[in-house]
Amino acid sequence: MSTATAFKPLFENFVFETVSCYSCGSASSKEFIVAQDDLTGKPGSFRFVTCQDCGLTYQNPRIRIDRIKSYYDDEYIAHRKKTDWGRLTWFYNWVMDRHDIDKDRIIRRYVELGPQSEILDVGCAVGTFLQKMRTLYDARVSGVDFKDLSHSSTLDGVEFHCGLFYNQRLASGRFDLVTMWHFLEHDYDPLRTLLMAKRVLKPEGRLVIEVPRLDSVTFRLYRERWPGLQAPQHTVLFERRTLLNLIEKCGLEVVDYLPYGAFPPYFYIFAGAAFKILKGRGLNLSKAIVPYFLGQILLLPLLMAERQLNLAMQTVICRRKP
Numbered sequence: 463m464s465t466a467t468a469f470k471p472l473f474e475n476f477v478f479e480t481v482s483c484y485s486c487g488s489a490s491s492k493e494f495i496v497a498q499d500d501l502t503g504k505p506g507s508f509r510f511v512t513c514q515d516c517g518l519t520y521q522n523p524r525i526r527i528d529r530i531k532s533y534y535d536d537e538y539i540a541h542r543k544k545t546d547w548g549r550l551t552w553f554y555n556w557v558m559d560r561h562d563i564d565k566d567r568i569i570r571r572y573v574e575l576g577p578q579s580e581i582l583d584v585g586c587a588v589g590t591f592l593q594k595m596r597t598l599y600d601a602r603v604s605g606v607d608f609k610d611l612s613h614s615s616t617l618d619g620v621e622f623h624c625g626l627f628y629n630q631r632l633a634s635g636r637f638d639l640v641t642m643w644h645f646l647e648h649d650y651d652p653l654r655t656l657l658m659a660k661r662v663l664k665p666e667g668r669l670v671i672e673v674p675r676l677d678s679v680t681f682r683l684y685r686e687r688w689p690g691l692q693a694p695q696h697t698v699l700f701e702r703r704t705l706l707n708l709i710e711k712c713g714l715e716v717v718d719y720l721p722y723g724a725f726p727p728y729f730y731i732f733a734g735a736a737f738k739i740l741k742g743r744g745l746n747l748s749k750a751i752v753p754y755f756l757g758q759i760l761l762l763p764l765l766m767a768e769r770q771l772n773l774a775m776q777t778v779i780c781r782r783k784p
Contacts, residue, residue, distance in 0.1 A: 478523040483513040484652050484698055485708050490514040491522065495686050497693035500737040503744020504533065508693035516707065519676060519699040527650050533695055534609055562594040564724035565643060572717060572779050573668045575599040579638045582606070582662065584627050584655070585645030588614040604637075606630055626650075628658040637662050641670045644725060647696045656712040660782055668781055669714065672723040675776040677701040680727070684734035690774065702776060714780040722768050723775030728758050730774040 482489045491511035498507060512519045525533070575581070579601040583592050586605030593616055595601050604621040612622050623630045628651065640659045649655050659669050674690030675681075676699045681688045690699065700708075702719070709716060732754050736745050758765070 477525055477529050479526050480523045481520070483516060483518055484520055485518045485704065485711065486513060486516040488513050488515040494519050495691070497686055497691040498742040499533070499693055499744075500687060500689070500740065500742055501692060501733075501745055502533075503742060506694065510691070510699060516704070517701070518704045518708070519701070521694065521697045524650075524697050525694045530694065531609060558590065559594075561724060561726070562591045565591055565641070566594060566598060568720070568724055568777060569639060569641070569668070569670055572670070573639050575601050575638065577601065580604070580636055581639045581641070582632070582637045584640065584642045584659070585648065586620070586622075587611065589617040589620045589622070591641070591643065592620050628654045632662045634661050635664050638664055638667045639670070640667065643672050644674070646671055647673045647698055647700065650697060652698060652708060653712065656709065656714065660712060660714055663782055665782060668717065668779055670777065670779050671705075671709075672725060672775060672777040673700050673705065674730070674774060675700065675702065675721070675772065678772050678774050680730040680734055680774045684738065687734055687737035689730045689733040689737065700776070705776065705778060709778060709780055713783055715783045717779040717781055720777040720779075721772050723777045725775055726765075727768050727773035727775055728761060728765050731761065732757055
């Protein structure tokens with residue numbers, strides 16, 4: 463036996479931890495799928511299981527929270543460390559700005575915002591969405607992210623909190639709007655997070671949650687290479703039913719359910735195909751950006767029907783129960 467083989471169990475115990483179901487607490491589960499870090503190509507296999515009691519799918523074992531930060535490095539696109547995309551930089555910036563505009567198109571249907579409004583974005587990354595809210599509504603904006611990104615210029619004017627959301631000292635009933643744009647699938651305690659969100663909402667406030675949808679067309683198409691797995695960062699995978707069950711369990715009321723989101727489903731179509739070809743070697747975003755945008759233009763007729771096709775995303779708008 464080699465030294466590396468002998469120390470493998472010790473390494474795994476140091477990095478990984480076994481968890482129970484986030485929704486019902488059951489330790490009874492069955493194998494669902496094994497995934498790789500297809501996005502960056504970092505080594506490792508990551509196991510997802512399905513709870514045999516409530517049906518929630520989650521990563522088990524998962525990387526310990528004090529070890530996961532290395533997977534949110536400079537390559538993590540939400541942190542926007544890379545700004546130079548060559549001749550397509552202007553187009554990239556336009557697309558990212560449009561993403562924040564699409565978020566606004568969703569929320570303004572459910573919340574009336576203005577200069578007195580308080581907005582909290584959980585998992586805010588570098589804060590471009592919050593800056594968009596400041597520009598559009600002159601609202602007071604706050605953000606939480608577990609990684610310290612306070613040096614980012616796009617967080618200027620944002621009340622930034624670094625750390626786990628449910629550990630923050632935020633006043634009860636403070637916010638008109640709390641958003642979680644692709645945050646909950648990363649969370650290490652989603653039940654506690656939703657209870658915290660309910661506590662900081664005003665009685666008439668709204669919580670907006672967008673996550674990948676496990677029971678979607680792109681998952682059926684790509685399976686273990688589905689971009690929504692995003693192992694090991696994604697700790698939990700939500701079907702429509704399991705997401706709504708968790709929300710109900712927290713004493714939140716669903717105002718509306720949307721079988722789409724602000725995040726472009728085309729990313730899942732393109733990345734899933736690339737992951738199938740690359741087989742865990744990682745996606746070089748600099749080389750992929752040209753074919754990515756060309757493919758998006760070619761598939762535009764399909765993408766225009768995303769609201770009827772259940773391609774990849776789901777969004778839930780909630781409020782505190784009266």
